[in-house]
Amino acid sequence: MSLASFLQWLYNTPFSITMRESLWAEPIVETIHVLTLTLFLGFAVLLDMRLLGVAMKRRRMSEVLGQLNPWLFGGFAVMIVTGVLLFCADPIAFYSTTVFKVKMIMLVLAGLNVLIFNATVGRKIAEWDLSPTTPGGAKLAAVVSLVLWVFIISAGRWIAYALPPP
Amino acid sequence: MWLRSLLIAFCEWCNNSFWGHGIRNSTWLFPFVEIFHLLALGVLGGTILIVNLRLMGLRFKNEPVSELARDVRPWMLGSLAVMLLSGFLLFSTEAVKMYGNWAFRGKMLFLLAAVIYTFTVHRKVVMADQSRLAPAVRVVVAIISLLLWTGVGLGGRALGYVTTSVGSVSSLLP
Ligand code: HEM
Ligand code: HEM
Numbered sequence: 001m002s003l004a005s006f007l008q009w010l011y012n013t014p015f016s017i018t019m020r021e022s023l024w025a026e027p028i029v030e031t032i033h034v035l036t037l038t039l040f041l042g043f044a045v046l047l048d049m050r051l052l053g054v055a056m057k058r059r060r061m062s063e064v065l066g067q068l069n070p071w072l073f074g075g076f077a078v079m080i081v082t083g084v085l086l087f088c089a090d091p092i093a094f095y096s097t098t099v100f101k102v103k104m105i106m107l108v109l110a111g112l113n114v115l116i117f118n119a120t121v122g123r124k125i126a127e128w129d130l131s132p133t134t135p136g137g138a139k140l141a142a143v144v145s146l147v148l149w150v151f152i153i154s155a156g157r158w159i160a161y162a163l164p165p166p
Numbered sequence: 167m168w169l170r171s172l173l174i175a176f177c178e179w180c181n182n183s184f185w186g187h188g189i190r191n192s193t194w195l196f197p198f199v200e201i202f203h204l205l206a207l208g209v210l211g212g213t214i215l216i217v218n219l220r221l222m223g224l225r226f227k228n229e230p231v232s233e234l235a236r237d238v239r240p241w242m243l244g245s246l247a248v249m250l251l252s253g254f255l256l257f258s259t260e261a262v263k264m265y266g267n268w269a270f271r272g273k274m275l276f277l278l279a280a281v282i283y284t285f286t287v288h289r290k291v292v293m294a295d296q297s298r299l300a301p302a303v304r305v306v307v308a309i310i311s312l313l314l315w316t317g318v319g320l321g322g323r324a325l326g327y328v329t330t331s332v333g334s335v336s337s338l339l340p
Contacts, residue, residue, distance in 0.1 A: 031323045035211075037204065038319070042212010046238065056237045059229070067225050068216075153208070154201045161197055 007091045019089035026089050033082040037153070040075030043068045044149060050134075051142035057132040062125050090163075097162040103155035110148045117141040177261040186258035199255045206248035207319070213242040214284075214315055217292060221308035223301065231304075235292045246281075253322075269328045273321025280314035 001009070010016055019025050049055035050064045087094050094100045121137035128135055180186055189195045217235050219225040226234050257264055264270045291299065291307045 027323075027327060031320070034204070034207075034323060035316075035319050037208040038211020038215055041205070041208025042210070042215060044212075045209050046212055046216065046241070049241070055241060059237070063226075063228075071219070071225070150205065153204055157197060157201050157204060 003095075007095055010088060010091045013088075016088045016091065019085065026086065029082050029085045033079065033086060036075055036078045036082065039071060040079050041149060041153065043072040043075065044145065047072065048142040048146050051138045053132055053134045053139070060129050061134070062129050065125070093163050094159065096164060097159060099155050099158045099162045103152055103159070106148050106152045106155065110145060110152065113141060113144050113148065174265060177265045180254075180258040180261035183258055185255060186261065189255060190259040196256070196259060199252050202248055203252040203256060206245040206252065207322075209241055209245035210249055211315070211319070213238040213245065214311065218308035218311055221292065221304045223304070231296055232293045264325070267325055267328045269321050269324035273318055273325060276314055276317035276321055280311070280318055283311060283314055 019029075046055060047064065047068050050057075050059070050061065056064055117138075121135055121141065128138070189199060216225060216238060217231070220227075220229070220231050220234050257270075288307060288311050291304065296304070
C-alpha cells in the first residue's frame with residue numbers, strides 16, 4: 001500500500017471521521033496535547049538545565065534523572081498519543097504541509113539525541129554525578145535537545161497556519 | 167458602572183496601541199508571539215508541577231520542599247513574566263473582542279487567583295518547616311494550586327472557541 005492510499009484509507013476510517021466531525025473530539029484532544037507541554041516540555045527543560053549545569057546544581061545528576069524521567073516519559077507518551085489522534089482527524093491535509101513533516105523529522109532527531117546521550121556521556125554519570133560543572137558531551141546533548149524542542153513546538157503551532165483552506 | 171467603563175477604555179487603548187496594530191497587521195508576528203506563550207507555558211507549568219508533586223510526596227521525596235522550590239524559582243518567575251507579556255501582546259490584537267469573551271474573563275480571574283495564591287498561601291507552605299505540617303495540608307495546598315493553574319490553561323484554550331459576547335461592545339468595533 002502506498003503512503004497516499006494509506007492516508008486515504010485512514011481518512012475514511014470511522015475513527016478518523018469521528019475525530020473530524022465531532023464538535024468536541026478535536027478541541028479536547030488538542031487541549032490535552034497543548035497542556036501536556038507543562039509536564040513534558042517543563043520537565044525536559046529542567047533536565048536540560050541540570051545537564052548544562054545551570055539549574056539544580058547541588059543535586060545529583062542521577063537523582064534529577066531518576067526523579068524526572070518517569071514523568072517525562074509519561075508526558076511524552078501523552079504527547080505522542082494525542083498527536084497521532086489529532087493527525088487522524090485529517091491525515092491528508094496534515095501530511096500535505098511541509099511543517100508537519102519537518103516536525104516529525106525533528107521528533108526523530110530528538111529521540112536519537114536521547115539514545116546517543118544514553119550510550120555515551122549518560123553511561124558515565126557516576127563520574128560527574130555531583131559535579132556542578134558537567135562534561136561537554138552533556139552540555140551538547142542539552143543544547144541540541146533545547147533547540148529541537150523550541151523548533152518542534154514552533155512547528156506544531158505553525159501547522160494550523162500552513163493547512164490548506166478547507 | 168465605573169469599572170466597566172475603565173475596562174472598556176483599557177481594551178480600546180490596547181486595541182489601538184502601536185503594538186496591537188503592528189501584531190494584528192503582520193502575518194508572522196502573531197504566531198511568533200503565540201510560540202513564546204506556548205514555550206513559557208511549558209516552563210511555568212513544569213516548575214509549578216514539580217513543586218506540587220514534591221508537596222504531595224510524589225517526587226524528590228529526599229529533598230526539602232523549600233530547597234527544590236528555591237532551585238526552580240528563577241525559572242518560574244522568568245516564565246511567568248514571559249507568559250504575562252506575550253499574553254498581553256496577544257490580547258492587544260483583539261482586546262475589544264476579548265472584553266466580552268467569557269472564557270477570557272474566566273482566565274483572567276483564575277490567573278489573578280492563581281498568582282495571589284502562589285505568592286501567599288502556597289509560598290508560605292512551601293517555605294515552612296515541613297515537620298510542622300500535616301501531610302494532608304500539603305496535599306490540599308498542592309491540589310488547589312494545580313486546580314487554579316489548570317483553570318488558567320483551560321481558559322486560554324477555550325477563549326479561541328468563544329464567539330458569543332457577554333457585554334455589548336459592538337458599538338466600539340471600528
Ligand atoms: C513531544 C512531542 C510533541 C510536541 C512537543 C508537540 C507540540 C505541538 C504543539 C505546541 C502544537 C500546537 C498546538 C496548539 O497550540 O494548538 C501541536 C500541534 C499538532 N501536533 Fe504536536 N507535538 C508533539 C508530537 C506530535 C505527534 C507525534 C504528532 C502526530 C503524529 C503530532 C501532531 C500534531 C498535529 C496534527 C497538530 C496540529 C493541530 C492543529 O493545529 O489543528 N504532534 N503539537
Ligand atoms: C501564566 C498565565 C497564563 C497561562 C497559563 C496561559 C495559558 C494559555 C494557553 C494554554 C493558551 C492556548 C494556546 C494555544 O492553544 O495555542 C493561551 C492563549 C491565549 N492567551 Fe494566555 N495564558 C496566560 C497568561 C495570559 C495573559 C496575562 C493574557 C492577556 C492579558 C493572555 C492572553 C491570551 C490570548 C489572547 C490567547 C489566545 C491566542 C492563542 O490562541 O494563541 N494569556 N493562554
